[in-house]
Amino acid sequence: MARVLYCWELGAGYGHTAAFLPVARQLKSLGHEVIFALKDLEYADTLLAEDHFCYLQAPIRWPDNRPQTPASSYPGILQNAGFADKTGLLTRVKAWQSLYRHVAPDLIICDHAPTALLAARKFDMPRAGFGTGFFSPPRISPMPNIRPWMRVSDKALSTVESQVLSTTNSVLECLNTPPLRILADLFELADDFICTFPELDHYRQWRTANYWGPNILQTDGIEPIWPSVGAEKIFVYLRPEYPGLEVLLKQLRASPWSILMHIPGTTPAFIEKNSSANLHITPHPVIISAAANQCDLGICHGGLATVSAFLLAGKPLLTLPSQLEQLISAQNILALGVGSYISAENKNLNYKAALTELLRNSKHTQAAQQFAGKYAGFSSAQQAIDIAKRCEMLMKDAYIKGNS
Incomplete structure (x- = not known):
């Protein structure tokens, strides 16, 4: 039996943990132990207790609420982190x-965990990346502008990257660890599980990669129960802090559609206040594959797991991005013709008009169905099996190398 340590450091929500859970279950079925080091423990027991996975609090930077300059590149994200x-x-x-010395893992899996990657350079153990690809930038210097709608000079990109590289190498020097040549060397990995499709890769124009397909939980959650009032079915998955939520709810209640909405952590009082005959709200996760198959359209922030579930079901999307990663996904969706988006900065929050156009113009559904047809053979369950087997191979190779 080998031990795998899953590390999550940056980002929010329960999507990170949930995405790795099918792989963890496969590793466990192969006889290996999986331990989770998590940024946020709020949903840890909900997600992990049934399978008896151990979990720990990851070492994270405590937020100080000081204003930060929006990052234009991955080094900018690191600078803000x-x-x-x-x-x-x-x-x-x-x-x-x-933590590594205490857990003594045979393999480290890093999901948006750059500090964990940096710390692992001191140890002779294999490490792998895991996630959508947004957390695994192309191995070039300077790393590219991730806000292509804004003009950012190469000099500005290089300046930020040099500053981050200097700090990083100063830390490595204190630890008697060899420095990085370029910042991208931080991602020297035994393997990189980029879990998306090429069309949805945040860095698609800067690299070719081995894409493993998206992580979609197929069984966890409740069955979707739709309001009996309304024609087309719309499934909504949004965070409770989304600033346009009140306006959206008002417009949905006045719409002709049957709407099922999942808002994690919402209260009974909120549900009672905002529900209607055609709008049902639940705080409980809904089986995403079932909701995607049954609905006519989806609304979400642009998380890749949710986006992929709807596109694999051939359903168009309205995305409401609330951060950069989601905004890039929203733009990829727009470029594919499978949906549209309303940015957080938009002052004209006419959700009903955007939804009407997506439902009435068949080109969006046709484009989504074409996407679904292209990847009809994709199996999220098989993906988890394949990643787990590759992890097992990485640990075996490290064991053989260590003994030789």
Whole structure:
């Protein structure tokens, strides 16, 4: 039996943990132990207790609520995540290293966990990336502008990257660990599980990769129960803090559609206040594959697991991105012709008009159906099996190498 440590450091929600859960179950079925080091423990027991997975609090940077410059590249994301502060970064790296010594994993899986990757360079153990691809930038320098709608000079990109690289190498020097040549060397991995389709890759124009397809939970959640009032069915999955939620709810209640909405963590009082004959709200996760197959259209923030579930079912999408990763996904969706989006900065929140256009103009559904046809052979269950087997191979190779 080998031990796998899954590390999640940046990002929000329960999507990170949920995405790796099918792989963890496969690894467990192969006789291996999986331990989760998680940024946010709020949903840990809900997701992991049934399978008896152990979980720990990941070493993370405590938010200080100071305003941050919007990142234009992955190094900018790292800068905002604490890679500009040598003292804080060194402390967190040492905390990760203490965790590694305590857990003694045979394989580290890093899901948007750059500090965990940095800490692992001191250890002779295989490490792999896992996630949508947004967390695994192309291995070039400088790393590209991830806001292509904004003009950012190569000099500006290089300046930020150099600053982050300098801080990173200062930390490595304190730990008697060889420096990085370029920042992309942080991602020296035994394998990189980029879990998306090429068309939805956030860096699709900058790389070719081995794409493993998206992570979609097929069985977890409740069965969708639709309001009996309304014609076309719309499924909505949004966070409760979405700023346009009140306006959206008002417009949906006044619409001619049957709407099922999942808002995690919402209260009974909120549900009672905002529900109607044609709009049902649930705080419980809904089986996403079932909702996607039964509905005519989906609304979400643009998380790749949700987006992929609807596109594989041949359903168009209205995305309401609330952060950069989701905005890039929304633009990819628009480019594919399978949906549209309304940005958080948009002052004219006419959701009903956007939904009407998506439902009435058949080109969006046709494009989504074409996408579904292209990937008709994709199996999320098989993907989890394949990734688990590859993880097992990485651990075997490391064991053979260590003994030789």
